[in-house]
Amino acid sequence: MRCAVAIVGAAETTELGKLPGISQIQLHADAALNAMKDCGLTLSDIDGIATAGESPTNLAHYLGIVPTWADGTSVGGCSFMLHVRHATAAIEAGLCETVLITHGESGRSRVGRGEFAGNRASLQGQFELPFGPIGPPTLFTMPVLRFMKEYDIRIEEVAMVAVVQREWAAMNPRASFRDPIDVDAVLNSKMIAYPFRKLMCCLVTDGGGALILTSAERAKDFPTRPVYVAGSGESIETPMVSQMEDFTSSRAFRVAGERAFASAGISHADVDHLMIYDAFAHLPLFGLEDLGFVGRGESAKFIGERNTAPGGKLPLNTNGGGLSYMHSGMYGMYALQESVRQLRGTAPAQVEGAKISFCLGVGGMFGASGAVVLSNEVL
Amino acid sequence: MPVSDRLLPIPTPETQHFWDGAREGELRLQRCCDCAHVYFPPRPFCPKCAHREVEVFRASGRAALYSYVINHRPAPGLKPPFAIAVVQLEEGPRMMTNIVDCEQTPEALILDMPLQVRFADQSEEIRLPVFGPCNTKEKE
Numbered sequence: 001m002r003c004a005v006a007i008v009g010a011a012e013t014t015e016l017g018k019l020p021g022i023s024q025i026q027l028h029a030d031a032a033l034n035a036m037k038d039c040g041l042t043l044s045d046i047d048g049i050a051t052a053g054e055s056p057t058n059l060a061h062y063l064g065i066v067p068t069w070a071d072g073t074s075v076g077g078c079s080f081m082l083h084v085r086h087a088t089a090a091i092e093a094g095l096c097e098t099v100l101i102t103h104g105e106s107g108r109s110r111v112g113r114g115e116f117a118g119n120r121a122s123l124q125g126q127f128e129l130p131f132g133p134i135g136p137p138t139l140f141t142m143p144v145l146r147f148m149k150e151y152d153i154r155i156e157e158v159a160m161v162a163v164v165q166r167e168w169a170a171m172n173p174r175a176s177f178r179d180p181i182d183v184d185a186v187l188n189s190k191m192i193a194y195p196f197r198k199l200m201c202c203l204v205t206d207g208g209g210a211l212i213l214t215s216a217e218r219a220k221d222f223p224t225r226p227v228y229v230a231g232s233g234e235s236i237e238t239p240m241v242s243q244m245e246d247f248t249s250s251r252a253f254r255v256a257g258e259r260a261f262a263s264a265g266i267s268h269a270d271v272d273h274l275m276i277y278d279a280f281a282h283l284p285l286f287g288l289e290d291l292g293f294v295g296r297g298e299s300a301k302f303i304g305e306r307n308t309a310p311g312g313k314l315p316l317n318t319n320g321g322g323l324s325y326m327h328s329g330m331y332g333m334y335a336l337q338e339s340v341r342q343l344r345g346t347a348p349a350q351v352e353g354a355k356i357s358f359c360l361g362v363g364g365m366f367g368a369s370g371a372v373v374l375s376n377e378v379l
Numbered sequence: 380m381p382v383s384d385r386l387l388p389i390p391t392p393e394t395q396h397f398w399d400g401a402r403e404g405e406l407r408l409q410r411c412c413d414c415a416h417v418y419f420p421p422r423p424f425c426p427k428c429a430h431r432e433v434e435v436f437r438a439s440g441r442a443a444l445y446s447y448v449i450n451h452r453p454a455p456g457l458k459p460p461f462a463i464a465v466v467q468l469e470e471g472p473r474m475m476t477n478i479v480d481c482e483q484t485p486e487a488l489i490l491d492m493p494l495q496v497r498f499a500d501q502s503e504e505i506r507l508p509v510f511g512p513c514n515t516k517e518k519e
């Protein structure tokens with residue numbers, strides 16, 4: 001049922017950025033404690049937990065929670081969108097009443113986290129890793145030259161995504177990078193993996209965030225303005241970017257997005273505010289097209305014409321995004337936090353009168369997707 | 380033979396035929412005996428129709444450059460800048476690879492340029508399928 005569940009608590013870690021004095025599990029806890037304070041709950045009120053990056057077992061034990069429902073879905077940075085979707089279903093089904101979703105990641109300082117060790121016997125280990133990819137900057141970016149050729153998009157237009165998002169970040173005191181940049185600055189920044197320069201790649205920082213969900217009925221009793229889960233969608237494509245069906249489009253985006261729109265019963269024109277997980281500058285381009293906000297090959301022009309910039313008709317990544325705000329590794333939680341702030345009316349770069357926010361996440365290298373439609377009114 | 384510093388694959392029972400083929404200088408793909416779907420990476424069933432009867436065959440080795448990046452950061456066993464590419468095989472599937480016998484520059488690496496497979500020795504067991512321009516001779 002639409003809007004039967006609401007987000008009543010939402011908070012990020014007390015600090016974001018470079019936090020060498022805090023381990024990863026404590027980032028989860030710091031965010032969780034902040035979210036509970038936000039809505040006036042204590043640990044004994046939480047009966048459902050969901051998390052990724054850390055196991056729900058570690059989280060429950062560390063926080064001292066006795067869950068009757070747990071979700072450890074871990075499909076990359078969009079896992080938290082899937083947690084919101086699953087928690088909504090669980091609350092509706094009566095499996096639990098109050099769900100805590102946490103994220104914490106010592107992405108930069110790498111305190112108290114396991115090291116990445118590729119499995120050399122997995123299909124990715126056998127058929128991608130031997131050719132020298134060094135993580136997301138060389139894998140997530142792989143489809144871009146094909147995308148640019150297919151739709152005759154220039155690198156300046158891709159760079160523009162980073163420029164516009166910096167404009168949003170400039171309004172946000174918690175953003176990592178706030179100084180204005182132009183296309184030249186982006187195209188003169190250090191080459192990472194052609195055609196990607198440093199300013200077209202996300203930050204690497206430490207931080208966390210947490211959400212608390214309960215039934216819309218109970219949400220009325222909380223001090224915070226309820227943010228209803230109006231609809232959602234999820235999908236998976238492949239762990240290997242080389243095996244994507246189409247290098248100009250994410251199947252996971254399309255499947256998750258369609259389901260989210262349909263379950264919320266809304267059209268594109270109803271969306272006041274949009275978040276598209278931007279680990280790299282091309283993701284908002286793919287997202288705008290795969291969600292159907294623009295036609296195939298039209299996204300770069302749409303952004304270039306300032307439709308997603310401050311004052312534009314479709315405000316996008318208003319926190320500054322992974323390119324300028326923060327990116328710990330699993331960024332989806334911060335996108336959800338910004339959607340909640342916008343719908344509560346508390347965002348630093350507030351979209352006047354925003355009622356419906358669409359939040360699209362990606363996991364792996366176009367490997368998975370989760371989409372959530374949030375509303376501050378019952379639809 | 381000196382062993383490459385690259386992250387080398389560990390074959391599984393389901394992929395062994397591919398790596399055996401590479402060692403013998405053959406690019407091997409699989410084809411469904413029911414629906415004729417040609418696919419990669421290896422699996423002992425058809426990912427299109429779930430049929431379990433599939434055959435291994437020698438691919439032509441002809442491909443086209445589908446997309447790539449040129450990595451500028453340090454990577455085990457490779458000297459930056461080097462291209463990591465995805466090629467479109469003549470038979471249909473795509474695979475990740477490196478491009479050899481070609482400058483690792485945007486000017487030299489042109490999308491859709493025709494390529495031919497060659498095999499790069501990495502260890503006693505592993506030769507990796509890499510691709511070079513069609514108009515240059517395979518170094519053998």
Ligand SMILES: [Zn+2]
Pocket residue numbers: 411412413414415416425426427428429430
């Ligand atoms: Zn078949």
